[in-house]
Amino acid sequence: MSEGFHSLQEFMTHTKGILYLLSLGYLVAFVLFWKYLHDRENDDD
Amino acid sequence: MSEPANPVERPIFCPFNIIAGIIILVGLGITYLRFTGGLGAVTNLDDNNAWGFWIGFDLLCGVALAAGGYTTAAAVEVFGMKKFHAALRPALLTGFLGYSMVVIALLYDVGRPWRLPYPFVWSPGPTSVLFEVGACVMLYLMVLFLEFSPMALEWLGERKLRRVLVRLTLLLTIFGITLSTMHQSSLGALFLIVPSKLHPLWYSSYLPVFFFVSSVAAGLSMVIFESTLAHRAFSDKMDEEHKRAADAVVLGFGKAAAFVLAVYFAIKTFGVALDDNWGLLATNYGLWFLLEMIGFVLLPCFLFVVGVRDLNPTVIRWAAFLTVLGIVLNRLNICLIAFNWQLSPADRYFPHWMEIGLSVFVVTLGVTAYRFIVTRMPVFYEHPDFSEGH
Numbered sequence: 439m440s441e442g443f444h445s446l447q448e449f450m451t452h453t454k455g456i457l458y459l460l461s462l463g464y465l466v467a468f469v470l471f472w473k474y475l476h477d478r479e480n481d482d483d
Numbered sequence: 484m485s486e487p488a489n490p491v492e493r494p495i496f497c498p499f500n501i502i503a504g505i506i507i508l509v510g511l512g513i514t515y516l517r518f519t520g521g522l523g524a525v526t527n528l529d530d531n532n533a534w535g536f537w538i539g540f541d542l543l544c545g546v547a548l549a550a551g552g553y554t555t556a557a558a559v560e561v562f563g564m565k566k567f568h569a570a571l572r573p574a575l576l577t578g579f580l581g582y583s584m585v586v587i588a589l590l591y592d593v594g595r596p597w598r599l600p601y602p603f604v605w606s607p608g609p610t611s612v613l614f615e616v617g618a619c620v621m622l623y624l625m626v627l628f629l630e631f632s633p634m635a636l637e638w639l640g641e642r643k644l645r646r647v648l649v650r651l652t653l654l655l656t657i658f659g660i661t662l663s664t665m666h667q668s669s670l671g672a673l674f675l676i677v678p679s680k681l682h683p684l685w686y687s688s689y690l691p692v693f694f695f696v697s698s699v700a701a702g703l704s705m706v707i708f709e710s711t712l713a714h715r716a717f718s719d720k721m722d723e724e725h726k727r728a729a730d731a732v733v734l735g736f737g738k739a740a741a742f743v744l745a746v747y748f749a750i751k752t753f754g755v756a757l758d759d760n761w762g763l764l765a766t767n768y769g770l771w772f773l774l775e776m777i778g779f780v781l782l783p784c785f786l787f788v789v790g791v792r793d794l795n796p797t798v799i800r801w802a803a804f805l806t807v808l809g810i811v812l813n814r815l816n817i818c819l820i821a822f823n824w825q826l827s828p829a830d831r832y833f834p835h836w837m838e839i840g841l842s843v844f845v846v847t848l849g850v851t852a853y854r855f856i857v858t859r860m861p862v863f864y865e866h867p868d869f870s871e872g873h
Binding site for chain 2 (some may be wrong): 449452453456459460461464467471472474475476478
C-alpha cells in the first residue's frame with residue numbers, strides 16, 4: 439500500500455475511484471475507436 | 484480450385500536444409516547431454532529459478548503464438564466468416580506444430596518427463612492450475628491433430644476417415660475454443676502464486692485475463708505474420724483463391740487485432756491502477772514496462788489502425804510482426820526478466836547457451852516439419868479430388 443493511505447478503506451476508495459473513471463473513459467473511447475476504425479469502410483458502402 | 488500450376492522442385496542440399504541440418508545435429512548433441520547428465524548439465528536453473536528459458540520461451544510464447552488456430556477456427560467455423568477460409572488450414576497447421584513443439588520442449592524441461600502422464604493416471608491433482616493447463620494442452624493437441632488430419636488424409640487419398648473427421652469439424656472447433664480459453668488464461672494464473680517474486684507492474688490479479696486477451700492478439704498477428712512468410716517461400720504451392728484471399732485476411736485480421744490490442748492496453752492500465760502502482764512507472768523497471776506497453780502494444784495498435792484505414796497490407800504486416808515480438812517480450816518479462824527482480828544480480832538467472840540452443844533446435848524442428856507438410860499436403864490449395872468438402 440502506498441504512503442498517504444491510513445487504512446485499507448482509503449486505499450480501496452482511491453484505487454476503485456480511479457478504476458471507475460478509467461472505465462468510463464474507455465467506454466467512450468472504445469465507441470469512438472470503433473467508429474474511427476470502420477468509418478472509411480462505411481463511406482465505401 | 485485445383486493444385487497450383489507450377490510447383491518448384493526443391494533440391495535436398497539447399498541452404499535451408501544445410502542450416503537446419505547443422506542446428507538439428509547440435510540439438511541432438513544437447514539432447515544427449517540433457518538426458519545423460521540431467522538438467523544441471525545443460526541449464527542454469529537453480530532453486531531460485533526453477534522455470535527458465537524453456538518455460539518462458541518454448542512454452543509461454545509457443546502456446547500464445549499458436550493461438551492462431553483457435554482464433555481463425557472461431558472466425559470461420561463459429562462466426563461464419565467464410566471469407567477467411569483460406570487462412571484456416573495454415574493456421575490449424577501452425578497451431579498443431581506449435582503445440583507439438585511445446586510438448587517436445589516440455590519433455591526436456593520436466594525433470595522426469597516419463598512421469599508426465601502421472602497426473603492423469605496415477606495421482607490426479609484437479610485442484611491445481613498446472614493440472615488444468617496440462618489437461619487442456621493434452622486434449623487440445625489431440626483436437627488440433629484431428630483438425631489437421633484431413634490435410635494428411637487427402638494427401639494419402641483416404642476418403643472414408645477424412646469424411647468422418649470433416650463431419651466433426653464444428654464439434655472439434657467448439658471443443659478447441661473452450662480448451663484454449665481455459666489454458667491460455669490458466670498460464671497467467673500460474674503466476675498468481677508468486678506476488679512477492681514478480682515485479683508489481685507485471686503482477687496483477689488480472690493476469691489470467693491479460694494472458695487470454697493477449698493470446699487473441701498473438702493468434703491474429705501470427706496468422707498475418709505466418710501468411711507473409713508463406714507467400715514469400717511457398718507461393719508456388721498456393722492456388723489462385725488462396726492468393727486472392729490473402730489481402731482480405733490481412734485487412735480483416737488487422738482490424739480485429741487493432742481492437743483487441745486496444746482492449747489489452749486498457750485492461751493493463753486497470754492492472755496498474757488496481758494496486759496503485761503508478762509511482763513505479765518512474766523506475767528502471769517502469770521504463771521497461773512502458774517500452775513494452777508503448778512500443779509493442781500501442782504502436783502496433785496504431786499501425787494496425789493506419790493499415791486498415793489506408794487499406795495498406797504492408798503496414799498491417801509490420802504491425803503484426805511488432806505484436807508477435809511484443810508477446811514474446813511480455814512472456815519473457817513475466818517468466819524471466821521481472822521474475823525474482825529483488826534478488827541480487829549474482830542470484831539472477833540468465834539462460835545457459837545450451838538452453839537457447841535447444842529452443843532454436845525445437846523451433847527448427849517445427850519449421851522443418853511445416854516445410855515438409857506444406858510442400859506435400861493440400862494446405863495452401865484445395866485438393867482437386869476433395870474440393871466438395873471445403
